[in-house]
Amino acid sequence: MPSDGQSKLVHNKRYLACLCALKVLWLLVFLVSLTQEFGWFPLTLGTLAAVTGSAFDIALRMRSSSSGKFACGKHGTDLGFLIAGLVLVGVPPSPGPAERFHMGMRLVTPVVCIVALGGTMMR
Secondary structure, eight states, rough: OOHHHHHHHHHHHHHHHHHHHHHHHHHHEEEETTTTTSSSSHHHHHHHHHHHHHHHHHHHHHHSSOOOOOOHHHHHHHHHHHHHHHHHSSSSSOOSHHHHHHHHHHHHHHHHHHHHHHHHOOO
């Protein structure tokens, strides 16, 4: 059963602004990492922070919902960003077939982040 505090937090403007800021910050870190001057460490750290925020948000929204179940219409974009971010960080950019997959994930992940950001902003 959701507590009153949990359901208030899910629609709190500061909480939603922090989630949006985390995703925008990830996009900025991603764009800076494309120059490859900073290497993969900032991207990995930023991705793990953004993915952790998305996972926390999904868990909190599931906990505060009346049914307590996962709904793809409510949590799908954040779950997609979580999976794409983990795959992006988990597959190293190495020569061979993994390189093509990694380049594809570098194209897909920012779009998934923007879609998740839009879903967060609509709340």
